[in-house]
Amino acid sequence: MNKRIRIVTKISFFIGAAFIFAASYFELFFPPKNAFYLGILGDTLLAGIKSLGLAIITSTLVNILKNWMEPTESLVSNGFINRLSKCEMKELKSKIEAELYFRDNNHDKDNFYIFFQEELSSLLNDCYYKYYKTKIECKICENYITKTIRKKFEIVNPSKKEAVVRIPFGAEMQKVENVDIDKLYIIKKFTVDSEDYTKEINDSLIIKENCTDSNDAYCIDVHTFWDIKVKKSQVIDMVIETIVPLNDVCFSNKITKPCKEYNLIFIINDPSYQLSWHSFGFMGNHKDLLIEEPMDNGLEIGFKEWILPGDGVVISISKNENLMTKN
Structure with a gap:
C-alpha cells in the first residue's frame, strides 16, 4: 500500500509540476507583444493549466495527509483493507498480532507465537x-x-x-529365509488419477542389503518416490x-x-x-x-x-x- 502511494505521489507531483512549468514557459517566451500571443483566450488557458497543476499537487498532498491522520475505523470503513495486496495484509496481520500480544515483552523464536506463524499456520495453505x-x-x-x-x-x-x-515408498525390512530380497517389497499397482505408473515406479525402486555391515535385524533398505x-x-x-x-x-x-x-x-x-x-x-x-x-x-x-x-x-x-x- 505504501509503495503504491509513493508511486502515485511521484507521478502526480511530476504531472502537476509539468503543467505549471509549461504554462510559465509560454508566458515567458510568448509575452503580449509576441506574434504568437493569443490574447485573453491564451491567458485564460494558461491560467487554467497552472490551476490544474496546482490542484493535482494539492490534492495529492491532502490525500497523503488524510491517510496518515485518518482514524483506523474510518480507514477500514472506507475500504482500506480491500485495497491491500495479500502480502501487505499478511504483513499488517503480523504487525497487529505483535502489538496485541507482545507490545510489552519480546517475542523471539522460542515462543509459541513464532512456532505457530512459521510451522502450524503454513499447513492452512x-x-x-x-x-x-x-x-x-x-x-x-x-x-x-x-x-x-x-x-x-x-x-x-x-x-x-x-x-x-x-x-x-519404502521400508526397513528383515531378511526372510529362502526368499529373495527383490520379492520382499513389490508395488503391484500405482495410479495417479487413473493413469498407470506401476512399471515406472517399480523401475525406480531401490532395494539395498546392508546386513553384512550392520547388526540391526532391519538391514534391508527399500525406497523410492x-x-x-x-x-x-x-x-x-x-x-x-x-x-x-x-x-x-x-x-x-x-x-x-x-x-x-x-x-x-x-x-x-x-x-x-x-x-x-x-x-x-x-x-x-x-x-x-x-x-x-x-x-x-x-x-x-x-x-x-x-x-x-x-x-x-x-x-x-x-x-x-x-x-x-x-x-
Missing part, C-alpha cells in the same frame, strides 16, 4: 488429504507373513498455485505386497499431511492369531474421537475429525492365548 484409506490383508504362512497393502487417498491443493507433492503435480486435486491408488518373517509382528500406518477423513482396515486370515493396536500423535490424545469396529477376522479404525502429519496407528499380531488354552 499446504496440500492435505481429503481422505486416506488403507486396507491390509495379512496372511500367515509357514515361515513368513505376507501383507497386501491397499492405499487410496485424495490430495487437495487449497492454493491457486500448482504444487508438487512427493509420494514416498514419485513426484506429482497437483492443481486442484489428485487421487492416488496403490497396492503393495510385502513379505516379513514371523517375528516381525508390528505394522504402522502414519500420514504425512493433514487428513480430513482417516480409515484403516486390518484383516488376518488365521483365527489362531489376534490383533492389538494403539494410536499415536494427535490421534493418541483424542481417543474419544476414534472409531473402532471389530470384525470376525480383523478390525476397522477411523477418526472423526482432522488429524495432523505424523499421526497414525500401530497394529501388532500375536497368538490367540484363549485358543491356545482351550487346545
Whole structure:
C-alpha cells in the first residue's frame, strides 16, 4: 500500500509540476507583444493549466495527509483493507498480532507465537488429504507373513498455485529365509488419477542389503518416490505386497499431511492369531474421537475429525492365548 502511494505521489507531483512549468514557459517566451500571443483566450488557458497543476499537487498532498491522520475505523470503513495486496495484509496481520500480544515483552523464536506463524499456520495453505484409506490383508504362512497393502487417498491443493507433492515408498525390512530380497517389497499397482505408473515406479525402486555391515535385524533398505503435480486435486491408488518373517509382528500406518477423513482396515486370515493396536500423535490424545469396529477376522479404525502429519496407528499380531488354552 505504501509503495503504491509513493508511486502515485511521484507521478502526480511530476504531472502537476509539468503543467505549471509549461504554462510559465509560454508566458515567458510568448509575452503580449509576441506574434504568437493569443490574447485573453491564451491567458485564460494558461491560467487554467497552472490551476490544474496546482490542484493535482494539492490534492495529492491532502490525500497523503488524510491517510496518515485518518482514524483506523474510518480507514477500514472506507475500504482500506480491500485495497491491500495479500502480502501487505499478511504483513499488517503480523504487525497487529505483535502489538496485541507482545507490545510489552519480546517475542523471539522460542515462543509459541513464532512456532505457530512459521510451522502450524503454513499447513492452512499446504496440500492435505481429503481422505486416506488403507486396507491390509495379512496372511500367515509357514515361515513368513505376507501383507497386501491397499492405499487410496485424495490430495487437495487449497492454493491457486500448482504444487508438487512427493509420494514416498519404502521400508526397513528383515531378511526372510529362502526368499529373495527383490520379492520382499513389490508395488503391484500405482495410479495417479487413473493413469498407470506401476512399471515406472517399480523401475525406480531401490532395494539395498546392508546386513553384512550392520547388526540391526532391519538391514534391508527399500525406497523410492514419485513426484506429482497437483492443481486442484489428485487421487492416488496403490497396492503393495510385502513379505516379513514371523517375528516381525508390528505394522504402522502414519500420514504425512493433514487428513480430513482417516480409515484403516486390518484383516488376518488365521483365527489362531489376534490383533492389538494403539494410536499415536494427535490421534493418541483424542481417543474419544476414534472409531473402532471389530470384525470376525480383523478390525476397522477411523477418526472423526482432522488429524495432523505424523499421526497414525500401530497394529501388532500375536497368538490367540484363549485358543491356545482351550487346545
